[in-house]
Amino acid sequence: MNAQLMRLHGLIRKETLQILRDPSSIAIAFVLPTLLLLLFGYGVSLDARHIGLGLVVGQPSAAATSFTAQFRHSPYFTPHDFANEPAAETALNNGEIDGFIWLQGNFARALAAGQSPAIALFVNGVDANNARLIENYVQQSWAGWLSRQAALAGAANPAPIAIESRIWFNPAVSSRDYLVPGLIAVIMTLTGALLTALVIAREWERGTMEALMVTRVSMHEILIAKIIPYFLLGMGGMVASVLIAVFLFGVPLLGSLIVLTLASSLFMLASLGMGLLISTVAKNQFVAGQIAIITTFLPAFILSGFIFDISSMPLPIRLLTHIVAARYFVAILQTLFLAGTVWPVLLPNLFALLVMAVLFLGLARLTAHKRLD
Amino acid sequence: MPLRTESPAKALVISNVTRRFRVARRVITALDHVTTQTSAGLVTGLIGPDAAGKTTLMRLIAGLLRPDEGAISVFGTDVGANPLAVQGMISYMPQHFGLYEDLSVRENLDLYADLQGVPAAERPARYAELLHMTGLHPFTSRLAGRLSGGMKQKLGLACTLIRPPRLLLLDEPTVGVDPVSRRELWQIVDHLVRGAGMSVLLSTAYLDEAARCDEVLLLHEGQLIGTGKPEDFTRAMQGRSFLAHAAGSPKRALQTALASTPGVTDSLIQGEAVRLVLEAGMAPAAIQPAGIAGLTLSPTPPRFEDRFVDLLRAKTSARGATPAPLPPAATAAPRAGAAIEVAHLTKRFGAFAAVDDISFTVQHGEIFGLLGANGAGKSTTFRMLCGLLPATSGHLRVDGFDLRATAAAARGRLGYMAQKFSLYGDLSVIQNLRFFASAYGLRGAHRTRRISWALREFELDDYANATSHDLPLGFKQRMALACALMHEPGVLFLDEPTSGVDPLARREFWRRINALADQGVTVLVTTHFMDEAEYCDHLVIMAQGRILASGTSESLKTAARTAALPAPTMEDAFISLIAASSAKPEEQAA
Numbered sequence: 001m002n003a004q005l006m007r008l009h010g011l012i013r014k015e016t017l018q019i020l021r022d023p024s025s026i027a028i029a030f031v032l033p034t035l036l037l038l039l040f041g042y043g044v045s046l047d048a049r050h051i052g053l054g055l056v057v058g059q060p061s062a063a064a065t066s067f068t069a070q071f072r073h074s075p076y077f078t079p080h081d082f083a084n085e086p087a088a089e090t091a092l093n094n095g096e097i098d099g100f101i102w103l104q105g106n107f108a109r110a111l112a113a114g115q116s117p118a119i120a121l122f123v124n125g126v127d128a129n130n131a132r133l134i135e136n137y138v139q140q141s142w143a144g145w146l147s148r149q150a151a152l153a154g155a156a157n158p159a160p161i162a163i164e165s166r167i168w169f170n171p172a173v174s175s176r177d178y179l180v181p182g183l184i185a186v187i188m189t190l191t192g193a194l195l196t197a198l199v200i201a202r203e204w205e206r207g208t209m210e211a212l213m214v215t216r217v218s219m220h221e222i223l224i225a226k227i228i229p230y231f232l233l234g235m236g237g238m239v240a241s242v243l244i245a246v247f248l249f250g251v252p253l254l255g256s257l258i259v260l261t262l263a264s265s266l267f268m269l270a271s272l273g274m275g276l277l278i279s280t281v282a283k284n285q286f287v288a289g290q291i292a293i294i295t296t297f298l299p300a301f302i303l304s305g306f307i308f309d310i311s312s313m314p315l316p317i318r319l320l321t322h323i324v325a326a327r328y329f330v331a332i333l334q335t336l337f338l339a340g341t342v343w344p345v346l347l348p349n350l351f352a353l354l355v356m357a358v359l360f361l362g363l364a365r366l367t368a369h370k371r372l373d
Numbered sequence: 374m375p376l377r378t379e380s381p382a383k384a385l386v387i388s389n390v391t392r393r394f395r396v397a398r399r400v401i402t403a404l405d406h407v408t409t410q411t412s413a414g415l416v417t418g419l420i421g422p423d424a425a426g427k428t429t430l431m432r433l434i435a436g437l438l439r440p441d442e443g444a445i446s447v448f449g450t451d452v453g454a455n456p457l458a459v460q461g462m463i464s465y466m467p468q469h470f471g472l473y474e475d476l477s478v479r480e481n482l483d484l485y486a487d488l489q490g491v492p493a494a495e496r497p498a499r500y501a502e503l504l505h506m507t508g509l510h511p512f513t514s515r516l517a518g519r520l521s522g523g524m525k526q527k528l529g530l531a532c533t534l535i536r537p538p539r540l541l542l543l544d545e546p547t548v549g550v551d552p553v554s555r556r557e558l559w560q561i562v563d564h565l566v567r568g569a570g571m572s573v574l575l576s577t578a579y580l581d582e583a584a585r586c587d588e589v590l591l592l593h594e595g596q597l598i599g600t601g602k603p604e605d606f607t608r609a610m611q612g613r614s615f616l617a618h619a620a621g622s623p624k625r626a627l628q629t630a631l632a633s634t635p636g637v638t639d640s641l642i643q644g645e646a647v648r649l650v651l652e653a654g655m656a657p658a659a660i661q662p663a664g665i666a667g668l669t670l671s672p673t674p675p676r677f678e679d680r681f682v683d684l685l686r687a688k689t690s691a692r693g694a695t696p697a698p699l700p701p702a703a704t705a706a707p708r709a710g711a712a713i714e715v716a717h718l719t720k721r722f723g724a725f726a727a728v729d730d731i732s733f734t735v736q737h738g739e740i741f742g743l744l745g746a747n748g749a750g751k752s753t754t755f756r757m758l759c760g761l762l763p764a765t766s767g768h769l770r771v772d773g774f775d776l777r778a779t780a781a782a783a784r785g786r787l788g789y790m791a792q793k794f795s796l797y798g799d800l801s802v803i804q805n806l807r808f809f810a811s812a813y814g815l816r817g818a819h820r821t822r823r824i825s826w827a828l829r830e831f832e833l834d835d836y837a838n839a840t841s842h843d844l845p846l847g848f849k850q851r852m853a854l855a856c857a858l859m860h861e862p863g864v865l866f867l868d869e870p871t872s873g874v875d876p877l878a879r880r881e882f883w884r885r886i887n888a889l890a891d892q893g894v895t896v897l898v899t900t901h902f903m904d905e906a907e908y909c910d911h912l913v914i915m916a917q918g919r920i921l922a923s924g925t926s927e928s929l930k931t932a933a934r935t936a937a938l939p940a941p942t943m944e945d946a947f948i949s950l951i952a953a954s955s956a957k958p959e960e961q962a963a
Contacts, residue, residue, distance in 0.1 A: 003490040010487020014473060014480070021475040021516075208471025211532075214435045214542075215488040216461050370456065372437045 007217050011225030018199075019229060028195050029237040033187045037244050040183050041176060051134060053077040054088040054100025061108035063149075067119075068103075070141050076133075092124060099123035099134045116146065177251045181333035182306030184241045185326045188264070189300040191237050192271025193278065194292045195230045200279035201288035213370045223365060227272050234268045245337070255336030259346060263336070266353040267329040271296065273360025274325070280367045300326035325356040382413035382448070384540050384572035385434065390443035392429055399843065403429040405595040406443070411574060411588065413448070413539075416566050418586030418603075419576035420677075423873035424846055425592040427576040428468060431544045434574070435465045447540055464489075464538035468545045470529030474518030478509055481517050481532055489536035503531040506561055522747050523554025530561060541565070543575040547582065551746025552903065552944045553951055559585055578873045581904070581944075583677035591681060593875065598684050603677055610675035610683065615657055616646040619668045625887045630662040632884070639682050641880065642887070643907045644927040650679050682876050689877070710773065712737045712864055712895035713758065718767035720753050727753040729918035730767070735897060735911070737863075740890050742909030743899040744947065750918040751899040752868070758897070759866060760784050772863045772895075785813075788862035790853050792869045798842030802833050802852055805841055806859070813860035827855040831885075847878030854885065864895045872902045883908050903943040914950055921950045 019025045053071055057064045071077045080097055082088040088100040102120040110117035121138050125131045203209040212222065242260070245251045253260075274296055282288035302308060303317070304326035310318060321327050328349040335345045392404040404426045411417040419427050432438040434445055436456030445452045447459045472481055482503070486496055504510040507527040512520065517528060526546060533541065543562070547555045559582075565571050566587075575586065583589050583603045591599035591606075599606065617640075619627050628647045631640040636659060639650035649670065651657065657670040713735035720728040728750045735741040745751045756762035758771060760780035769776050774783035796805050806827050810820045828834045831851040836844060841852065850870070857865060867886070871879040886908070890896055898909060906912055906926055913923040922929060926943060933946035941949070 006487050006490055010484050013487075014476060014484045017480060018473065018475055203471070206471050206474070207467055207469040208473060210437065210467045211465070211471040211529075212488070213437060214460055214463065214465040215485070216457065216490065217488055218457070370436070371439065372432060373439060 003216070004221065007215075007221055008225055011217070011221065012228055015199075015225060015229040019233060025195060025199065025230075025233060028191055028198070029233045030240055033184075033191060033237045033241045034244060036187050037180070037183060037241060037249075041180055041244075041249050044179060049076055050078050051076060051099070051130065052080060052097035053134070054080050054082050054091055054097040056082045056085050056088045056100055056102040058103055058105035058107065063108045063111050064103050066149075067142075067145050068101075070145060071101075074137075076137060089122070092122060095124075097124075098127075098130060099138075101138060111149070176249055177338060178334065179306070180245045180249050180251045181337040182304065182330045184238070184245060185267070185304060185329040185333055186297065186300045186306055187241060188234065188238055188267060188329070189271055189326045190293070190297040192230075192234045192268050193275040193296040194289065195234060196226055196272050196275030197278040197282065197288040197292045198285050199230065200226065200276070201282055201285045204279075204283040205285060210372070219368050219370050220365060223276060223368060226276065227269075227361075230272055230275075231265075231268055234272065235264065238264045238268065251337055253337050254340040256341045259341055259350075260333075260336050263329065263332045263346075263350060263353060266350065266357050267325060269357040270325040270353060270360050273357060273362075273364050276364035277360055277367065280364065296326075299324045303327065304330040306330050322352075325353060325360075328352040328356070383410045384413040384415075384417075384448060385409075385411040385574065386446045386449075387430075387434075388444050390430075390433060390440045390445060392426075392433060392438065392440050402595050404433070404440075407592075407595075407597045408443075409590055409597055409600055411572065411590070413572045414566065414570050415587035416562060416573045416575060416585070418583055418589045419574055419592060420578075420580065420583050420586075420589055421576075421592035422578055422846070422875035422878075424594070425875075426595040427578075427592060428544055430592070431465065431467075431542050431574070431576060434459075435463060435542060436460055462538060463540045463542055464533035464536075465542040466529050466533045466544060466546060468548065470526070470532075472517040472525055472529055472532070475516060477514050477516050478504075478520070478528055479513040481528060482535060485532040485535045491536050499535065503534060506564065507531050508557070521554075523550050523557070526550050526554065526558060527561070530558065534565070537565075537569055537571060539572060541571055541573045543573065545576050545578065547577060547579060549747055549901070551749075551901065551951075552947050553746075556944075556948065579902075580678045580681060580876070581676070581942075589677075591684070593685065593688075598688065599680070606677050606680040607675045610650065610679045612672070613651045613653065613655070614673050614675040614679055615649045615651065615670040616643070616673045617649050617660075617668060617670050618646055619665050621667060622665050625891055627662070627665060627668075628887065630665050631660075634660060634662040636660055638686060639679065639880070642883070644930070645925065648673065650675075650682065678876055682880075685875065685877050711735060711770075712739070712772055713741070713897065714768070714770045715754075715758070716768040718754070718757065718769055719765045720750075720757060720762065721765045726918050728757070731913075731915070731918075731920045732767075733913050733920065733923060735895055737895055738890050738893045739911060740886065740896045740898065740909045742906050742912040743897065743915060744901070744903075744906050744912055745899075745915035746901055748917075749901075749915040751901075751915055753918075754915075755866060755868060755897075755899055759787060759789055785860070786863045788857035788860070788865045790857040790865070790867050790870060792872075796841050796849065796853055796856065799840065801838050801840055802844070803828070803837040805852060805856060806833075809856040809859050815860060823859055823861075827859065831855045846874055847881070850874060850878060850882060854882070858889075862894070864897065865889065867896065867898045869900050869902065869905075870898065871905060872900065903947065906943050914947060916951055916954060919954075921954050 055068050055071065057068065068079070071079050080091065082091065082100065085102050088097070088102070091097050092100060100122050102122070104118070104120070107117045107119070119142065121135065123131045123134050203212070242253070246253050275292065278288055278291045278295065282291050300306070303321040303324045305321070310321050310327070313321070332346055332349045335342050387407055387409050390404055390407045391402065394401045394403055407430070419430065421427055429438065433440055434447065434452065436452050436459055439453060447462055450458050450462070452459045473484065476484065482500055491499060504513065507530065509524065509528060509531065512524070517525060520528060530546065546558055550558065562573060562575065566573055583606065586603055589601060589603050589606065590597060617627065617631060624642055624645060624647060628640050628642050631637050631647055631649060636652050636655040637649055638652055641648045651660065660668070660670065662668065711734045716732045718728055718731050719726060731754065743751045743754060753762065757764050758769060758776070760776045760783055764777065771783045772786040774786065776783050797808065800808065803824070806824050810823055815823055828837060831854065833848070833852060833855065836848060841849065844852065871882055874882070886896055898905060900906065909926065911923070912926055912929060914921045914929070922932070929946045930941050930943060933941040933949040938945055
């Protein structure tokens with residue numbers, strides 16, 4: 001065995017033994033992704049369900065009952081009845097309901113007279129997302145109910161156009177199917193960067209790095225010996241995350257597994273490179289951990305398009321998102337999971353990931369040197 | 374033969390090396406135009422107190438740092454030009470050697486064997502030799518993290534020796550190691566050099582280790598203040614060192630008198646005597662301290678430290694040989710009875726007894742030492758005495774207060790100076806003093822008076838507005854002592870107060886402590902530093918949570934006297950006690 005191979009072999013064996021004996025690496029690679037996926041997968045949902053909706057019916061009538069029945073049978077609402085408008089307003093102010101519909105006393109009469117009666121909708125606008133959902137749903141229900149009433153009455157459809165909407169790529173319009181693939185990217189950012197940054201900072205803290213540097217080991221041997229085991233560990237975490245996504249959350253995986261592996265590998269290398277870069281700056285575990293979270297996890301969370309749509313961001317922020325590797329990986333994952341192997345979307349993103357991996361690993365190699373100053 | 378041309382070979386050639394560090398906005402000169410050489414095949418001691426620049430020099434030689442000026446070559450190869458080639462010739466053991474604690478002894482050896490390119494065929498023989506030499510062979514499968522401090526240090530040494538280097542760099546290998554392990558480490562080093570012809574550069578802050586080296590580089594505040602064989606250092610002091618006794622004069626009064634006697638350059642309490650160094654050419658009979666009758670001086674062999682002090686005094690003559698006169702007594706009147714009473718004190722952490730049924734009594738105005746290796750139970754005892762840790766069982770009273778009942782009241786009577794001088798480094802000296810005065814509940818005119826007392830008595834006036842962490846080590850120590858004394862405590866606790874401090878600063882520190890003891894302040898010192906034990910009136914030696922022996926330093930040394938060792942040192946006494954105690958359980962088992 002030549003000397004260089006022997007050194008690499010020794011370092012990788014050491015790293016592997018440490019991973020096996022020190023539960024913290026395993027925890028970061030497997031427990032952290034599982035925990036975050038469960039937390040976000042079950043906890044975070046952008047779909048409105050069980051919204052407390054107040055119903056104020058000024059004068060009970062068959063028409064009013066028929067209209068409000070739509071809300072009583074909807075999975076999206078939990079209806080509450082109020083005798084009058086002030087009572088509903090109080091409940092809204094107290095946060096007991098998110099909005100209420102007020103059918104005034106002349107509702108049935110106006111309808112019978114062939115007029116289109118006014119209904120009032122009050123919505124708590126603090127949660128803008130929820131408010132918009134309620135508004136849209138109520139408007140759609142109202143329009144739908146009116147046209148059905150008209151059809152029953154034998155009149156022509158009052159609406160000039162009927163919209164037949166069809167939702168592609170996520171037919172169930174489930175936000176979980178959309179969030180979970182993006183979440184995998186966020187988690188893998190943290191795992192990849194945190195693993196390497198912490199492990200190297202630990203070597204600085206314990207003085208093992210100083211001892212290592214005075215041997216004949218060259219810097220790129222030290223880096224390669226760190227990358228290989230943690231790459232494998234990180235990919236293990238990736239596999240676990242994909243399995244959880246597909247089998248626990250039932251997210252469809254339509255694209256090619258080979259492309260998924262390729263993209264994950266590139267992304268993992270970029271993340272590890274980021275971690276190595278952090279470790280050349282931060283020489284204790286606490287600082288390394290903080291930097292890793294602030295420079296990788298938060299941007300991946302906010303600027304990757306995983307939750308917040310990139311195209312609606314202001315231009316400077318949009319430009320900033322281009323240096324967030326997770327952005328490209330989120331796009332790839334969402335495409336591969338929900339749309340399939342769509343090369344025109346995948347290729348530019350894969351290329352960007354390749355550039356990111358080369359950039360971060362290259363920077364890490366340039367900044368790491370066998371000196372303390 | 375080509376080797377002939379290298380002889381007499383130089384292992385290291387250091388030419389005019391300067392290295393500065395920028396800390397915040399200040400520039401610290403860690404090494405200041407150092408020029409020297411070391412010989413191949415010898416143990417060279419790099420000796421100096423903390424912050425002398427020892428570690429910086431080691432790192433420069435190892436190629437981990439670059440010098441600002443000058444050059445270093447190792448066996449003729451320039452470190453700056455070719456660091457990898459130099460790293461191929463050397464092994465370096467940093468101060469806190471990085472063992473992989475979650476790897477076993479064997480796995481650590483395997484790693485370094487791979488890194489150093491030791492062929493697989495040579496390994497079994499090499500491992501056997503190293504494990505035998507370090508006494509680690511019964512522990513090859515134990516995780517390095519589970520080894521004792523001394524064993525870790527030996528494993529670190531074994532790892533750096535896995536492939537015999539031409540030059541071995543050891544940065545303070547004996548710091549914090551118990552005396553038994555320290556002696557074993559030195560045996561390994563001796564064996565290596567004498568047996569394998571290796572060159573060694575070993576740094577240490579323990580001046581007594583100079584005598585074990587073949588040649589010595591003496592470093593102080595970044596400057597090389599002496600080089601040569603250790604005998605050269607002591608020979609220069611020949612005929613100037615004496616032990617002084619005076620019937621009827623207590624040792625502290627005698628030391629105080631001698632310190633201001635003309636012709637005396639250095640005086641130090643050692644056991645029951647006062648150790649003196651006289652000016653060159655001074656006759657012992659000419660020493661006439663004021664107010665002391667019946668003085669007898671007996672010659673004693675000079676020590677390395679004597680020369681160091683002499684060189685330092687020559688360099689810093691401004692500091693003067695005669696210390697400032699002692700301040701008037703400023704402490705509360707001593708109470709009747711013992712200052713500290715400890716009876717059957719035990720502290721258990723789970724099944725492990727950190728302190729196991731210890732008893733001792735400290736009288737008012739006594740300097741009392743707790744001596745022991747790391748892990749002997751000193752710190753645990755200390756924390757219980759300070760009321761920071763509740764005892765599992767037993768009694769302890771400090772200055773008449775039962776710590777189990779009135780810990781807060783007892784704490785008001787104690788001053789505590791931690792090992793690393795726990796001060797606020799970002800605050801100025803005066804801000805620290807004000808803070809500690811307030812923390813101890815001093816206010817108004819009393820507070821102002823104590824702060825000006827501290828500035829005057831500890832000569833901190835010139836530094837009042839300096840940021841604490843910029844102070845020289847000796848001044849930090851003064852300030853820490855000033856803070857601990859702010860509330861005029863009756864009992865003062867010192868945790869390894871002078872380890873690593875330069876000998877002049879240490880003398881000054883102990884002069885103050887002696888003055889306090891004379892005023893009736895009780896002083897309790899914990900240390901693993903044998904020299905500090907000599908300053909104590911009374912000592913207990915602890916190991917594994919128990920008291921092995923107690924007495925004066927004289928009586929402990931006398932007990933260790935054998936035919937083979939007619940004049941044992943404190944360290945010899947310690948080692949013989951440890952050896953005796955570890956032999957006992959085996960007798961019982963047999």
